[in-house]
Amino acid sequence: xxxxxxxxxxxxxxxxxxxxxxxxxxxxxxxxxxxxxxxxxxxxxxxxxxxxxxxxxxxxxxxxxxxxxxxxxxxxxxxxxxxxxxxxxxxxxxxxxxxxxxxxxxxxxxxxxxxxxxxxxxxxxxxxxxxxxxxxxxxxxxxxxxxxxxxxxxxxxxxxxxxxxxxxxxxxxxxxxxxxxxxxxxxxxxxxxxxxxxxxxxxxxxxxxxxxxxxxxxxxxxxxxxxxxxxxxxxxxxxxxxxxxxxxxxxxxxxxxxxxxxxxxxxxxxxxxxxxxxxxxxxxxxxxxxxxxxxxxxxxxxxxxxxxxxxxxxxxx
Amino acid sequence: xxxxxxxxxxxxxxxxxxxxxxxxxxxxxxxxxxxxxxxxxxxxxxxxxxxxxxxxxxxxxxxxxxxxxxxxxxxxxxxxxxxxxxxxxxxxxxxxxxxxxxxxxxxxxxxxxxxxxxxxxxxxxxxxxxxxxxxxxxxxxxxxxxxxxxxxxxxxxxxxxxxxxxxxxxxxxxxxxxxxxxxxxxxxxxxxxxxxxxxxxxxxxxxxxxxxxxxxxxxxxxxxxxxxxxxxxxxxxxxxxxxxxxxxxxxxxxx
Numbered sequence: 001x002x003x004x005x006x007x008x009x010x011x012x013x014x015x016x017x018x019x020x021x022x023x024x025x026x027x028x029x030x031x032x033x034x035x036x037x038x039x040x041x042x043x044x045x046x047x048x049x050x051x052x053x054x055x056x057x058x059x060x061x062x063x064x065x066x067x068x069x070x071x072x073x074x075x076x077x078x079x080x081x082x083x084x085x086x087x088x089x090x091x092x093x094x095x096x097x098x099x100x101x102x103x104x105x106x107x108x109x110x111x112x113x114x115x116x117x118x119x120x121x122x123x124x125x126x127x128x129x130x131x132x133x134x135x136x137x138x139x140x141x142x143x144x145x146x147x148x149x150x151x152x153x154x155x156x157x158x159x160x161x162x163x164x165x166x167x168x169x170x171x172x173x174x175x176x177x178x179x180x181x182x183x184x185x186x187x188x189x190x191x192x193x194x195x196x197x198x199x200x201x202x203x204x205x206x207x208x209x210x211x212x213x214x215x216x217x218x219x220x221x222x223x224x225x226x227x228x229x230x231x232x233x234x235x236x237x238x239x240x241x242x243x244x245x246x247x248x249x250x251x252x253x254x255x256x257x258x259x260x261x262x263x264x265x266x267x268x269x270x271x272x273x274x275x276x277x278x279x280x281x282x283x284x285x286x287x288x289x290x291x292x293x294x295x296x297x298x299x300x301x302x303x304x305x306x307x308x309x310x311x312x313x314x315x316x317x
Numbered sequence: 318x319x320x321x322x323x324x325x326x327x328x329x330x331x332x333x334x335x336x337x338x339x340x341x342x343x344x345x346x347x348x349x350x351x352x353x354x355x356x357x358x359x360x361x362x363x364x365x366x367x368x369x370x371x372x373x374x375x376x377x378x379x380x381x382x383x384x385x386x387x388x389x390x391x392x393x394x395x396x397x398x399x400x401x402x403x404x405x406x407x408x409x410x411x412x413x414x415x416x417x418x419x420x421x422x423x424x425x426x427x428x429x430x431x432x433x434x435x436x437x438x439x440x441x442x443x444x445x446x447x448x449x450x451x452x453x454x455x456x457x458x459x460x461x462x463x464x465x466x467x468x469x470x471x472x473x474x475x476x477x478x479x480x481x482x483x484x485x486x487x488x489x490x491x492x493x494x495x496x497x498x499x500x501x502x503x504x505x506x507x508x509x510x511x512x513x514x515x516x517x518x519x520x521x522x523x524x525x526x527x528x529x530x531x532x533x534x535x536x537x538x539x540x541x542x543x544x545x546x547x548x549x550x551x552x553x554x555x556x557x558x559x560x561x562x563x564x565x566x567x568x569x570x571x572x
Contacts (some may be wrong), residue, residue: 070412101320230358
């Protein structure tokens with residue numbers, strides 16, 4: 001549904017987006033991650049035909065953004081970051097106007113607006129002025145606007161920014177619900193949220209795509225895996241047994257009560273040495289053998305704080 | 318076409334919701350009424366010449382306000398406000414073309430402006446009654462005067478829309494529009510003395526006469542004369558400024 005190839009956007013001397021290529025298939029829910037200023041919003045704005053690309057191409061629903069912007073915009077429901085909407089109209093009026101602008105025929109307009117309002121839970125403020133509803137409601141009105149013409153693709157730029165935890169959860173639930181019918185690209189810098197909702201994650205940093213894959217894949221390639229072992233052995237014995245397992249680097253081994261010892265060992269990315277460790281410790285009684293995976297947050301830090309270079313991961317699909 | 322009408326309707330609704338519109342209307346009617354009253358008194362004392370009345374009444378201060386100030390106030394928010402609040406992004410990422418938005422917004426401003434003039438027709442009717450002039454007006458000149466007024470204003474509104482698209486500051490847009498309107502209406506008259514030596518040159522003369530907008534108005538339309546070249550001049554002016562607006566909106570693509 002969305003395909004970019006070598007997409008680059010420069011503003012004067014600064015390069016906001018630097019040669020990004022990715023492809024998003026029908027029905028995917030893709031989280032678009034990156035620190036502030038990474039180029040998320042710029043990429044989204046190129047996709048929604050607000051900015052033209054400096055070079056490279058982008059295609060949405062089979063239409064090039066530079067050649068057929070109106071068709072592209074028709075295929076996209078867009079929720080911009082700050083949901084700036086007219087404050088002097090009532091919620092219902094605003095949505096009806098937007099539906100008309102997006103070409104929803106007059107006969108279907110009322111039903112379309114009603115459906116979008118129900119979907120986004122704004123029916124109870126339908127008669128209120130947009131300027132008078134709370135931030136959470138306004139965000140949902142923006143979402144209802146994105147939905148009203150029932151476009152196949154939704155592009156949501158930080159749909160949960162500035163919301164309280166309850167509102168955030170509701171938006172998250174809504175995105176999950178919408179995933180059944182729409183292809184969704186949403187940006188965020190709240191990792192837990194992205195991990196919860198999306199089937200795939202793109203991480204962008206300083207205008208470059210740094211990672212692309214399912215949450216599990218990304219976490220799988222991150223460094224920072226640890227093996228926790230507690231066995232009936234002396235600290236030295238445990239350390240020695242574990243260091244025989246290829247790849248393991250024992251970080252600590254201490255004796256605990258009742259003749260047991262605990263050890264923590266670093267594991268190389270992607271490896272699962274639990275079987276090997278169990279075999280190496282075979283005669284001892286094992287009380288704990290646990291592989292600790294790094295969190296997505298950890299991976300995000302690695303990618304964006306540049307502690308170690310991470311090659312872009314190809315998605316499984 | 319659909320997008321133009323939708324934009325036009327929404328903008329017209331916004332004008333009707335905006336307190337600025339009502340303030341403008343009140344100020345205008347107040348001024349118009351007072352000055353018209355003074356004029357009628359003057360006519361009754363000196364004996365009425367009903368044919369000259371429209372000309373006189375359109376030379377009123379209130380007309381000047383209506384042409385110089387009101388278009389600027391009506392159009393100042395058009396795009397400047399959208400830029401300031403960021404809603405321009407929502408607007409231009411909807412499946413519409415820039416020229417549809419521009420036409421819709423300008424059309425709404427022109428329609429609302431025409432609405433503001435509408436009640437003054439009532440005043441003309443009142444004038445013909447026995448309490449005032451007790452004589453029929455010749456409506457030919459009145460009609461052309463209205464047409465001329467509308468054409469000039471529609472052009473100034475087009476400039477106002479353009480000025481509004483240049484900045485995200487509503488006040489700046491209004492000031493810019495007022496300055497331009499003033500310049501367009503007054504400057505050629507002020508410069509007349511300085512331009513006079515070159516007026517023998519037919520080219521200079523042609524350009525000068527065409528640009529002197531207010532002169533067209535008081536010498537032609539207000540006397541009931543309809544000259545197609547002037548109508549074309551205004552229509553061209555409208556098209557020119559609206560085209561500039563579309564270009565100005567397009568510059569976001571160059572950013």
